[in-house]
Amino acid sequence: MKGVLLSGGTGSRLRPITHTGPKQLVPVANRPVLEYAIEDLKEAGVTEIGVILGNKGRDKIQELLGDGSRYGVEITYIVQGEPLGLAHAAGCARDFVGDDDFVMYLGDNILNSGITELVESFEAGDYGAGIALQEVDNPQAFGIADVDDAGNVTQLIEKPDDPPTNLALIGMYVFSPAVFDAIDDLEPSWRGELEITDAIQSLLDAGHEIDSHVVTGWWKDTGKPEDILEANRLVLEDSELKIEGTVADGAETTGRIELAESATIEAGAVVRGPVSIVENTTIEEGTYVGPYTSIGPDCTLRDIHIENSVVIGDSEITANGRIVDSLLGQSANVVSADDLLPEGRRLVVGENSQLKL
Numbered sequence: 001m002k003g004v005l006l007s008g009g010t011g012s013r014l015r016p017i018t019h020t021g022p023k024q025l026v027p028v029a030n031r032p033v034l035e036y037a038i039e040d041l042k043e044a045g046v047t048e049i050g051v052i053l054g055n056k057g058r059d060k061i062q063e064l065l066g067d068g069s070r071y072g073v074e075i076t077y078i079v080q081g082e083p084l085g086l087a088h089a090a091g092c093a094r095d096f097v098g099d100d101d102f103v104m105y106l107g108d109n110i111l112n113s114g115i116t117e118l119v120e121s122f123e124a125g126d127y128g129a130g131i132a133l134q135e136v137d138n139p140q141a142f143g144i145a146d147v148d149d150a151g152n153v154t155q156l157i158e159k160p161d162d163p164p165t166n167l168a169l170i171g172m173y174v175f176s177p178a179v180f181d182a183i184d185d186l187e188p189s190w191r192g193e194l195e196i197t198d199a200i201q202s203l204l205d206a207g208h209e210i211d212s213h214v215v216t217g218w219w220k221d222t223g224k225p226e227d228i229l230e231a232n233r234l235v236l237e238d239s240e241l242k243i244e245g246t247v248a249d250g251a252e253t254t255g256r257i258e259l260a261e262s263a264t265i266e267a268g269a270v271v272r273g274p275v276s277i278v279e280n281t282t283i284e285e286g287t288y289v290g291p292y293t294s295i296g297p298d299c300t301l302r303d304i305h306i307e308n309s310v311v312i313g314d315s316e317i318t319a320n321g322r323i324v325d326s327l328l329g330q331s332a333n334v335v336s337a338d339d340l341l342p343e344g345r346r347l348v349v350g351e352n353s354q355l356k357l
Contacts, residue, residue, distance in 0.1 A: 001119065001174075002100050003041040003049040004078075004093045006086070007034060007061050007107040025060055026228060027312060028110060029235040030258070030276045030294045032064060036110045036235075038071050044116040046103055047073045050096040052080050052089045085193030090175070091183040099177055104196075106171035110231050112217030112238070115172050121213050122174040128208025129200050130174035133167040134215045142168035143197040145212060153210035158189070158197045167212075169197065170219050174211075178203060225327045232310050233292040236274040245277070255291065278313075296330075303336070 025032045041049055049068065053061060058079070068075030080092045090104055103119060115132065122130035131153065133145055139160070146155040146164045157163065173196065182202040189195045204210050220231040241258035251265045255273030259265065263277045268285030271277070275289055279297040283289055290307025299311055302318040309326040311317065316333045323334070 001046055001123075002097055002102040003046040004052060004090060004097065004102050004104045005034070005037055005041070005049055005107050006052045006089050006104065007054070025057065025064060027294065027296060027310065028228060028231045029239060030278045030296055033110060033231075034061070034064070034107045035071070037105050037107050038065070038068075038073060040111060040114045041103060041105060042071065042073055043114050044103070044119045046119070048076075049073050050076045050078050050093045051107075052078050052092060054080055054083055083193075085188070085191075086196035087183045087186055087194035087199045090196065090199070091180060091194070094180045097177060097180075101174065101176050104173045104175060106221075108221060109171045110220045110235065111170075111172065111215065112219065112234065113215060118172060118213040119174060122211050125211055126209065127174075127211040128176050128178050128203035128206075130211035130213065131200065132170050132172035132215050133212050134170050134219050135166050136168040137166070139163035139166045139168055142170075143195075144168060147212050151212050151214075153200075153204060153212050156197045156201045156204070156210075158195055167214065170215065171221065173200075176208075178206075178208060182206070226325075228310060228327055229292075229308060229325060232294055233308065236276060236292055236294070239274070239276075241274060241276065251283075260297075304334070 025034060038049065051061065051065065062077060065075055076096055078092050078096055080089050103115060118130055118132050131145060136142060140163060141159060143156060143158045144160055144163045144165060145153050145167045147153050147167065179199055182199045183194065185202065186194045186198055189198065200210060218234050220227055220234065241256040243257055243259040244261040245259035245263035247253055247265045248267045250267030252270045253265060257271055257273040258276040260278045262279045263281045265271055265283045266285055269283045269287045271283060271289045272291055274291055276294040277283065281295050281297060281299040284300065284302035286303040287301045288305040289295065292308045293306055295301065295311045296313025298314045300316050303320045304317050305322040307324055309323055311328045312330045314331045315328060316335060319334045319336045320338065
């Protein structure tokens with residue numbers, strides 16, 4: 001079985017963070033989201049992976065993943081170009097997949113329980129496809145599956161006004177090669193895209209059985225800033241964190257903390273985990289770093305209270321105040337204006353930014 005990892009898309013809901021890079025490289029607990037997907041694929045025994053690239057951020061994704069050897073997998077790059085729907089992305093992998101079954105995994109998703117059970121359930125039967133499902137509170141916003149008592153899918157509906165169930169497709173699929181013929185016959189939806197739900201429904205109409213696996217652990221689509229923060233919290237909650245860097249005498253640390261070898265917590269700083277602090281970052285005197293915070297590489301923090309936040313990296317945060325529930329992009333600086341006149345907030349705010357002052 002092969003893997004198809006979707007890494008295109010524009011990341012419009014994460015702007016301005018994604019103005020300069022792909023959404024799949026935004027870090028959660030100081031690791032790019034894409035790496036979690038690769039780990040799940042490898043854990044399920046899928047080591048031949050085709051990575052679908054869009055028009056944005058191709059070089060950065062290839063620079064991170066390389067040939068896959070650092071992850072113990074083999075990576076082939078496939079260019080989709082314009083994002084014309086999930087089914088279109090799957091169709092771009094036809095030559096790579098050949099006659100094999102394959103897993104399709106959306107690269108901006110994080111799944112607590114992995115995909116091994118989904119893959120094993122598909123392999124145990126004779127299915128045209130297998131889909132991962134989870135109960136959601138707002139089924140009108142998702143592709144929804146209706147299933148029988150045996151777990152076989154009887155109907156798929158994209159964003160229904162009157163959903164028959166609350167079981168949503170969450171972005172992990174297993175397909176037989178039959179899906180490619182179904183994709184060839186699709187017409188674009190009202191969104192102008194080739195919908196993967198339509199392709200699966202076509203398999204169902206053609207007589208293929210569709211397997212389903214209901215995910216019981218947490219799942220996050222990291223498409224929006226609040227989703228990144230929630231995923232960061234969930235991953236830090238479950239991670240083994242270790243101090244390898246320097247904690248000076250007079251620093252106060254409690255809870256589980258990841259501190260890279262080249263990172264420092266100086267005297268007079270307070271860090272309460274779970275927290276991740278990585279390479280070449282210094283937490284200086286007067287700083288409080290609270291739970292569920294990830295501080296990326298090459299940062300300096302001083303005289304700031306920060307918690308439940310993600311700082312991507314290469315930032316100076318030295319304002320005397322509180323930062324909570326925030327996502328700070330690469331090279332974003334937050335410094336004090338105490339000595340500047342006239343008094344007032346001084347901002348350089350990019351397109352699609354969000355501020356609550």
